[in-house]
Amino acid sequence: MEENRNDYHISFFKPTTPRALANRNMVIWLVSIWVVAIFGFQIALRLLEKPTPEAAYKSFESSWPSVKSNTANQEELKDFAGATLSVLGKVFIDAGDKAVLDNAFNRAVYQILDEGQKEALIPEIKNFEALKAEIKVVTEPDYVKAKKELMTKAAPLLGIPENNVLRDILPLELNTAEMNTVRPETMKQLPGIMEKYLVHNQSVLTNFKFLGFPFHYFYTAVLLLILFVFLCWLYCISADRLNKKFDISD
Amino acid sequence: MKKAILLFTGLTSTHLLQAATAATELEGSFKIGPAIILIAILLTFILVGIYFRAKDTTDYYAAGRGISKVGSGMAIASNWMSAASFLGMAALMYGYGYHGLAYVVGWTGGYVLLLILMAGQIRKYGKYTAADFIGDRYYSRALRALGAVIAILISIAYCVGQFGGIGLMFKWIMGIDYALAVIIGGAVVLTYTLISGMLGVTKNMQIQYVIIIISFLIPLFILTYKFDYFWLIPQIGYGSAVSDIVSGIPLAETQQLYNSLGHHFAIAPSPEYAMPWDTASGQSFFQWIAIAFSLMIGTAGLPHVIQRFYVVPKARDARWSVVWGLFFICILYWSAPAYSAFGKILSANPEVGKLAKDAIVVYTAQLGNVNPLIVGLLAAGGVSAAFSTVSGLLVAGSSAFAHDLYVKSFRPDSSPRRQLLVARIGTVIMAIIVTLLALPQWALIGQLVAIAFSLAGCTIFPLFLLGIWWSGSNRQGAVAGVIVGLLVSAVSLTYSLVGDSLPYYDFVSYWLGAWYFAWIGAPLAIIANIIVSKLTTPTPLEIRKFLIENVHS
Numbered sequence: 001m002e003e004n005r006n007d008y009h010i011s012f013f014k015p016t017t018p019r020a021l022a023n024r025n026m027v028i029w030l031v032s033i034w035v036v037a038i039f040g041f042q043i044a045l046r047l048l049e050k051p052t053p054e055a056a057y058k059s060f061e062s063s064w065p066s067v068k069s070n071t072a073n074q075e076e077l078k079d080f081a082g083a084t085l086s087v088l089g090k091v092f093i094d095a096g097d098k099a100v101l102d103n104a105f106n107r108a109v110y111q112i113l114d115e116g117q118k119e120a121l122i123p124e125i126k127n128f129e130a131l132k133a134e135i136k137v138v139t140e141p142d143y144v145k146a147k148k149e150l151m152t153k154a155a156p157l158l159g160i161p162e163n164n165v166l167r168d169i170l171p172l173e174l175n176t177a178e179m180n181t182v183r184p185e186t187m188k189q190l191p192g193i194m195e196k197y198l199v200h201n202q203s204v205l206t207n208f209k210f211l212g213f214p215f216h217y218f219y220t221a222v223l224l225l226i227l228f229v230f231l232c233w234l235y236c237i238s239a240d241r242l243n244k245k246f247d248i249s250d
Numbered sequence: 251m252k253k254a255i256l257l258f259t260g261l262t263s264t265h266l267l268q269a270a271t272a273a274t275e276l277e278g279s280f281k282i283g284p285a286i287i288l289i290a291i292l293l294t295f296i297l298v299g300i301y302f303r304a305k306d307t308t309d310y311y312a313a314g315r316g317i318s319k320v321g322s323g324m325a326i327a328s329n330w331m332s333a334a335s336f337l338g339m340a341a342l343m344y345g346y347g348y349h350g351l352a353y354v355v356g357w358t359g360g361y362v363l364l365l366i367l368m369a370g371q372i373r374k375y376g377k378y379t380a381a382d383f384i385g386d387r388y389y390s391r392a393l394r395a396l397g398a399v400i401a402i403l404i405s406i407a408y409c410v411g412q413f414g415g416i417g418l419m420f421k422w423i424m425g426i427d428y429a430l431a432v433i434i435g436g437a438v439v440l441t442y443t444l445i446s447g448m449l450g451v452t453k454n455m456q457i458q459y460v461i462i463i464i465s466f467l468i469p470l471f472i473l474t475y476k477f478d479y480f481w482l483i484p485q486i487g488y489g490s491a492v493s494d495i496v497s498g499i500p501l502a503e504t505q506q507l508y509n510s511l512g513h514h515f516a517i518a519p520s521p522e523y524a525m526p527w528d529t530a531s532g533q534s535f536f537q538w539i540a541i542a543f544s545l546m547i548g549t550a551g552l553p554h555v556i557q558r559f560y561v562v563p564k565a566r567d568a569r570w571s572v573v574w575g576l577f578f579i580c581i582l583y584w585s586a587p588a589y590s591a592f593g594k595i596l597s598a599n600p601e602v603g604k605l606a607k608d609a610i611v612v613y614t615a616q617l618g619n620v621n622p623l624i625v626g627l628l629a630a631g632g633v634s635a636a637f638s639t640v641s642g643l644l645v646a647g648s649s650a651f652a653h654d655l656y657v658k659s660f661r662p663d664s665s666p667r668r669q670l671l672v673a674r675i676g677t678v679i680m681a682i683i684v685t686l687l688a689l690p691q692w693a694l695i696g697q698l699v700a701i702a703f704s705l706a707g708c709t710i711f712p713l714f715l716l717g718i719w720w721s722g723s724n725r726q727g728a729v730a731g732v733i734v735g736l737l738v739s740a741v742s743l744t745y746s747l748v749g750d751s752l753p754y755y756d757f758v759s760y761w762l763g764a765w766y767f768a769w770i771g772a773p774l775a776i777i778a779n780i781i782v783s784k785l786t787t788p789t790p791l792e793i794r795k796f797l798i799e800n801v802h803s
Contacts (some may be wrong), residue, residue: 002467006793007791007794008721008791008797008798009721009722009794010719010720010721010794010797010798011719011720012719012720013499013721020802026366027366027367030362030366031321031363031366034359034362037354038359038466039539041544042535042538042539043629046526046527049683054519054521055519056519057607059503064509065769067742076725085518086518088596088600089478089518089600090520090522090801091520091523091597091598092345092516092531092596103361114290118563138511138512138601139511139512144512145547162501163500163501163502163515165498165499165500165514165517165518165598166518167501168501168513168514168599169518170598172600173600174600178739187656190483193466195529196529196530197522197529197530199529200521200522200525200528201525201526201527201528202525206524206525206526208693209324209493211489211491212479212486212487212490212492212493213481213489213490213492213493214492214493214496214524215407216348217348217351217492217524218487218489220348220351220487221351221354221584221587222485222486222584224358224359225354225355225580225583226357226580228358228361228576228580229358229573229576229580231362231366232362232365232366232572232576233315233364233573235366235513235569236569236570236572236573239370239566239569240566240770243566248700248803
């Protein structure tokens with residue numbers, strides 16, 4: 001006798017018993033909540049976001065045309081150097097991008113300094129470079145002292161205020177080998193690199209703070225996980241109730 | 251004997267005290283305190299393993315089906331909380347910012363799918379291994395063998411990342427070369443798995459969970475307190491650190507706090523750390539979604555995870571063990587992002603240099619001037635996390651090798667003693683292969699593990715999903731689905747390994763990335779399974795009856 005496909009047939013979408021029907025409806029509800037909670041929120045983030053530049057990018061945008069045409073004044077060069085140093089201060093930068101930024105920043109520093117300042121500062125930078133190459137640990141007193149002295153002298157020349165964290169970074173990014181000339185690829189690649197690191201996708205969901213977090217971060221890193229545990233708990237409670245209702249034993 | 255113990259205790263205490271006062275070094279030297287803690291923990295694992303060692307094949311494969319739901323939940327969590335969770339998760343967020351949260355969501359959200367679609371039904375089906383289920387449900391010895399091979403491949407892919415984590419932690423503790431550290435760590439985890447088997451593993455997993463979570467949380471409380479955030483609940487307290495990273499911490503606000511290298515707790519504004527799919531991370535919206543989705547369906551298709559449902563007495567226990575397991579897992583997953591946030595601030599100064607991202611959890615504690623012994627406990631916790639997962643994976647892989655390939659496909663008449671021997675030989679072979687593959691550091695631990703998830707999502711997940719919920723899925727459909735899943739996997743992995751010499755490299759490597767190819771592979775495998783099943787002879791009546799009467803009744 002030929003077997004009928006419909007004999008003893010199980011299909012999630014075509015339940016044949018009241019228990020299976022109730023289970024299917026419960027699963028559909030839970031999966032729908034799960035999908036909307038995870039992917040719906042990320043889609044909402046995507047739809048609401050706007051490219052938002054950091055303050056450093058605005059400084060870069062205003063100074064870049066003059067720097068590019070080699071007509072920048074001292075203030076524009078300082079803005080430009082500060083903006084590139086902001087990117088160099090970020091924890092992760094692609095090695096190729098860093099090379100471009102190093103060149104742009106150091107060339108700008110060189111242009112900012114007058115002849116007297118160059119005579120005073122460049123030998124000191126060279127000394128620090130030599131010391132940096134020699135040390136085994138960054139806590140060596142001579143190195144720490146030289147770094148602090150260089151920072152104290154160079155930061156005011158670039159207009160970096162006392163409280164700014166870029167002061168700490170400044171001595172480490174000064175590089176005499178990059179000061180003499182600006183490479184063509186630097187001019188070509190720099191705008192894209194600055195945009196890459198200084199323009200971010202932000203919206204009301206990222207700007208609103210909740211328990212100290214940016215809201216979107218709290219939602220994804222904390223709240224979604226709470227929801228997952230809750231959904232699992234809810235399913236187990238509901239499955240136990242369904243089994244009791246339909247007198248089904250495991 | 252007592253004298254020897256007293257001498258050992260005395261020496262240990264002296265060394266621990268010396269270590270506690272020693273200056274923190276990020277890398278390089280042998281660290282006596284952490285080494286003693288690690289050895290003590292490993293000895294505990296082995297003793298527990300010996301005490302609860304497997305006595306026969308039922309014990310070896312399924313722990314005698316006598317584990318409670320809370321115990322099983324702890325074992326699920328311990329089994330799950332691998333080096334990828336303990337070390338890799340923070341590494342991904344440290345390196346890729348918000349993109350790393352796709353892994354957090356993917357590795358937890360999948361449990362919802364696993365629970366509501368599979369857990370109870372898998373237990374009711376009543377088999378030992380994933381390949382057992384596939385072979386029986388699809389009435390095919392060839393598919394059972396193929397399922398076993400896939401399970402072994404998944405276990406190997408998963409283990410590679412774990413061995414990488416073990417290597418990094420052994421390297422950090424012992425101050426030795428990475429390659430040597432991988433070999434030593436691999437040998438230790440292999441010995442432990444061989445001695446204990448799964449009964450020992452399950453008992454050990456409960457102990458490991460406690461060690462893992464305590465070692466992870468203690469430094470976090472200390473760091474949150476040092477940073478002056480809300481330290482009573484660091485999983486909430488670090489939120490202010492995320493906001494501070496976005497807006498930057500000026501020098502004046504660091505309150506004279508310094509990391510272990512003497513740098514301020516200051517950072518330049520870095521919105522790229524928290525903003526979604528930031529261009530600086532090099533990752534897109536599509537990749538976020540694809541990774542989260544692939545990891546979630548991969549979770550529901552991993553043989554060593556599925557296998558945990560065979561060790562509880564009833565289907566109800568299988569369901570509740572998922573709830574407990576997920577809760578225990580989430581305690582760690584709520585905490586991991588905090589390490590990346592603190593690590594970001596503490597390593598903000600360029601002088602810190604380029605740190606191995608996969609060890610950022612340990613480096614963060616070091617840079618935060620946490621007591622070296624507590625940092626040692628943290629590193630030992632990382633090793634425990636990798637050990638608990640590797641032992642589960644090696645058991646799942648060796649089960650597939652001995653039970654599904656050797657016994658079911660070649661020698662059905664072999665004695666239980668011989669089966670156990672073959673399982674142990676399989677474990678050794680797998681451990682050697684994994685050690686060799688872990689020597690070159692291909693990618694971040696989390697990314698390596700994600701390959702196993704995508705492979706499981708493309709192959710095992712469709713077979714279980716359709717096998718449980720649609721009796722119309724037949725052998726031919728299953729074969730078609732597996733072939734499609736394997737093809738997608740092969741294309742993705744080939745492009746990933748060979749590189750840009752292949753045509754359309756940019757297109758394929760973006761849309762079929764090695765960490766997330768299941769986003770398309772799984773749906774295609776399901777569609778192929780359905781179409782071919784519809785066009786071929788129906789599933790035999792006895793299978794359909796079994797599904798109705800045993801699995802869904």
